[in-house]
Amino acid sequence: MIPDSSISVVPQFSEKTPVLKLGKTRTIRPIAAAALRGITFHENRLWAIDTINGYLLQVDPLNDNTTVLNSSRWRDFVGVTGLAIEGDTLWFTRDDSVFFCPLSGETDPKRFVSLAYPANGIAVWKSTIYVTCEKAGYILVFSRETGQEITRFYAPGIGVENLTVRDEELWVCDSAEQTVYCLDRATGDVLFSVLTPFENPTGLAFGSDSEGEDATLYVAYADREPYIRDNPNADLELQYRDRTFIHPLYYHFNSRDRYALSNGYLVEMSYVEELSPLDPIDLKNLEWRMALPAETQRQKVRKIEPIGLPFREEIQDGQRIAVFQFDELNANERYVFGWKALLEVWSIKYQFVPKDGENLPPLPENFRDRYLVDNDNLAMETETIRKAAKEAIGTETNILRQMYSIRNYVYDRLSYGIKPHIDPPDVALNRGIGSCGEYLGVLLALARLNNIACRTVGRYKCPPHPLKRNLPLEPDFNHVWMEFYLPGFGWLPMESNPDDTNEGGPYPTRFFMGLAWYHAEMGKGVPFERLLSQGLPLTKEQASIGELAINHVRFTILEELQPE
Structure with a gap:
């Protein structure tokens, strides 16, 4: 439990610290943080909790400048998983309890309530306290004045959840679902949900511009990533390191067509075959047919161009097909041929x-x-x-x-x-x-x-x-x-x-009923790749694509997109 000694959480920032401006969004990487679990914006400044180190951080969103606010009491915040600020009061969850204390740090934190299971995330809206609990499977709603449970909502996902409040909406991120849900704050009904561009979201908060208007929704992520360490005393080693950061979540809910888009990317994709037959072949009047990227609600094709050899384009069952024509193909010839496409790809979640x-x-x-x-x-x-x-x-x-x-x-x-x-x-x-x-x-x-x-x-x-x-x-x-x-x-x-x-x-x-941004959709309802010789499908006895060529697939992520 938290000792009876005081915990100082006095903000140690300059009054000249720049505030987050609408449109100045960027990936925020707090210095020295290992695993962010709760974030909030207070007076246009970002606060975050590092659950591993116990650091209560104040971060400049414009340059990642990081200050530890509880420099003498960090041990007491190890394991804290949720963070909220209402007025001049700091609220946080740790183990099975919810605590609060003044931002000034003049008095010790007090236990607000204890649960039967670990408390995960917390949000505060005036006199109402919202607490997520994975083990119970609910979002618990408490009265700030009495400490009594008012009601509870079903948790929208199956993982550890954190949350924040905006007006009449309750926003929840779920680590296992890779999803952010927008709930009706009064009923707990899911209004819509969106996929996050990264796995394991652990906290979320809305930033504000200088006039206090709601701006961008920011989501914190925490996981471990593999990397190759060059050990000077041994061979290369596979190691893991903590990775945590905060990234804006862009979204658009199309209520008419019942789907929501989130963070999109402009991607260049190329699909190329390198002709390299394993066995002798001699094929006459060969058509090598490749499906091209499809146009969908989450994928838009800006441009397609040939690679290596020209192709003609056909429409088959409404899908675009690239057709490469060879009058004769034998084992002594070598070609590189295919296509390159510039794609807008988005995450999509249908709301049925x-x-x-x-x-x-x-x-x-x-x-x-x-x-x-x-x-x-x-x-x-x-x-x-x-x-x-x-x-x-x-x-x-x-x-x-x-x-x-x-x-x-x-x-x-x-x-x-x-x-x-x-x-x-x-x-x-x-x-x-x-x-x-x-x-x-x-x-x-x-x-x-x-x-x-x-x-x-x-x-x-x-x-x-x-x-x-x-x-x-x-x-x-x-x-x-x-x-x-x-x-x-x-x-x-x-x-x-x-x-x-x-x-x-x-x-x-x-x-x-959802796909992440990194799915590339080719022609639907038609074969992806097919060979015709003299107008007839090539049989496996004649040759297969795998025996004729080596495919080369390449993606290049060019920029991040915001839905209009």
């Missing part, structure tokens, strides 16, 4: 709830022959998959709950593992280990057997390092995910395996 899955119109008639059948080696006729399809949904009839149940069923039975080839869904399910493609195959099979139209989408993910600008980044693997169809609205995305993070659950829902 279970009631939106009731009383839906029928599927479009042409969907049944395309998205409800086994057209991709899905083993839908096997006893294993048919039994799993029934078990996955039980008696559920709501399409959104069905899809959610199918996802959780697959996550309960598969663990992620890389394999050199993709096995059918029945084999993967019996084995209990699958790659992203095998997760996807099981999901597609179970959904289609339950009359949920769905399709494979993908194809690559940009390495998720948005602070590494103007550097070529190469993904280690390709990646696929899925879209399922909600009649009356359209296609909704769902990741194949990245949300399978906890053995046995609970599983986050960040990528259930």
